[in-house]
Amino acid sequence: MTTSPTNPTSNRYDFKTIEDKWQKNWIDTERYKATEDPDKEKYYVLEMFPYPSGRIHMGHVRNYSIGDVVARYKRMRGYNVLHPMGWDAFGLPAENAAQKNNSHPAAWTYSNIDYMRNQLKQLGLSYDWGREIATCNSKYFKWEQLIFQEMYKKGIVYQKTTTVNWCNSCQTVLANEQVIEGLCWRCDQAIKPRKMNGWFFKITDYAEELLADLDKLTGWPEKVVTMQRNWIGKSTGLNCDFAVDGLDATISIFTTRPDTIFGVTFMSIAAEHPLVDTLIAGNDNEQEIRDFIDQILTEKQQQGPDDELVKKGIFTGKYCINPYNGDKVPVYIANFVLMDYGTGAVMAVPAHDERDFEFAKVYGLPITPVVIPEGVELVSDTMENASTVPGTLVNSGSFNGMESEVAKTAIIAHAEANNFGKAHVTYRLRDWGISRQRYWGAPIPMIHCDSCGVQPVPVEQLPVVLPDDADATGATCKPLHQRESFIATTCPACGKAARRETDTMDTFVESSWYYVRYACPRFTDAPIDKEKTSYWLPVDQYIGGVEHAILHLLYSRFFVKVLRDLGYLDIDEPFTNLLTQGMVIKDGAKMSKSKGNVVDPHDLVSEYGADTVRLFSLFAAPPEKDLEWNAQGVEGCSRFLNRVYRFISARPELLDAGPVPAELSENGRSLHRKMHQTIKRVTENIENNFHFNTAISAGMELFNTMTSLTDSEKGEQCEPAVVREALQSLLILLSPMVPHFSAEMWEQLGNRNSIEDQAWPKFDAAAAEEEMLTIVIQVQGKVRSRLQVPADIEDEELKAMALADPNVLRFLEGKTVKKTIVVKKKLVNIVA
Structure with missing residues (x-):
């Protein structure tokens, strides 16, 4: 039997009826529609938008509940709040899932969006749904394509050859995620490394600014700032050229330890180094070297991020000359040298680098100590590991006797004076490779012409849309480079036959500027309406998982700086404040389908209601900590809401309680005092650190005080007007956490205006003072x-x-x- 939400004889409130009622009310009245108002201070709160996988999980519930509390609280504090939602809808998972479900990626994605949108609405999240975007919609990626072209014209986009995963059976490039233990995820055939042209964003042009501006991010967790600082990885040192003996070629290296350069005993280069072919040409064992190169490139493609690398190398047959002492040192191809880091070559000093030491031991190469720490004796034959600390130079010619730091400066000056090297700053950060060879992604809007070279697609022809094959299933949804009808086009410059670019963009591109488009989602004249973005941006509070601490957040910071330089924005950073919420844990592990420890929010909402689920996700732990799943905790939150419901339902006298009298009983003074103490605690816990768990606890304490001071069985009495005042304050304080319940109980108390139109309660210090x-x-x-x-x-x-x-x-x-x-x-x- 379904009870009335206002039935005073019921022991449990009818959450289904109440939540349906208020969700309809909010939609019908466009309660959360945001418009620019120069007379009001804006507040832009945003949670990282989801990938439409089909169903939300408890991690979503927690993330979005946190953001919703902030949005609702700020509205009550008088801010003009923007709180949007959309979908990160392109990418590999959609293709995988579409194939598995015998569906087309578009059909699969949009059906998931419809389902998940309904789930989010059932949680009562205060989004401005009129600003909803999906990155797979051509009305969105049209502008992304235009931004790409403008970046290309400014030299921020370029093409270069890179090594990719190639499946010969499927005749396609695979993303790293598509390679399972060295095999293609589609056909289980072995993948091979292959060199191919790809598109890159020149994020390294912004490396110094990205690093320096980290100091501005005082509202970010220090751990995230540190992770980005380390990822950018600024290093100062020496760029130096080693001539190749017998060839008109040089190998350039960069080192942060020029004080060790006299200890170089071999050179390590990457398998992809551009000099490899020159170095090995004509060698008796050239084929052996090429086979070794193929082997280590394949192993690199198969290697996981946490796999320990067994160091391997092969002698090229050539030597290079140390410009400082004239020593001829052998050149090795080594599997631990990365072509996309530094110059692709490393001067090897085994006495003072642990990796070089291990390699030298394996291949019987010399070890020459040149930096001796104070109080230490280093003998090459007896060294058990490398010595990596500074010291005094020996075996270093005219630099002998210098301390490391002094020697670094002198050695760099010597290279500059003799024109074979110079001081240099380098970064660990690499340019962002955005090419993806698949169907379900934003097409890169470029054309290849044999006569004119690379040409942008004319602006009037944007967007370049994906081929329409709505009848195709995932299994027959071919990547763009296998679609001749898509590839064939004409050159916009000369009119001759030409080829479309078949790479699609990395989905990180879409998520790097979506928060900008939320400010003007229906603007049709340009990617960005500068008037609107000048009002709303930057985002005041961004909320999401710490797993996005580096790539997504770094790319977003890069994109804002690019959009600024293109004239679209006037800001330097996208997110003023950042909250990285913890994970939801069950049975000691993060909830995931693979572990079989998932709790479906839909089942919880059906059994307890959205407000109970929200309350638990906020009450169980501070937002930055992991939340340990606890079924008893959900039940406890439900009991609390039902206690408040029964308390209000059983007291019709509160409807006509009238104003609070000037003189109060002892119980009245106690409740009035507790109310103001609670206002202070809840406000501070939300305002200062988003500790909603202690804010909710304070509200529960106020309610317990209220029930104890009005216990008729114990003869306790309290003025109805004071009880009503305390109840109304409690409902306002709880309304950001449990919006449907609070709105309904507010109405039950006889209030004709909406609880959401109420100002946040004001704290009275004098009233809160204990007697x-x-x-x-x-x-x-x-x-x-x-x-x-x-x-x-x-x-x-x-x-x-x-x-x-x-x-x-x-x-x-x-x-x-x-x-x-x-x-x-x-x-x-x-x-x-």
């Missing part, structure tokens, strides 16, 4: 008594009362009081 205090009395640090005293008692009077207390006197007998310490409003400690 009487319980003071703990300690003797020698141990509690011996307690005193009830007026809140405004002076310290000297309090000392006198403590020293006269009979329980205290028993423990002072035969002793001399040395000092009496008063901790204001808490305790007195007597030292005897």
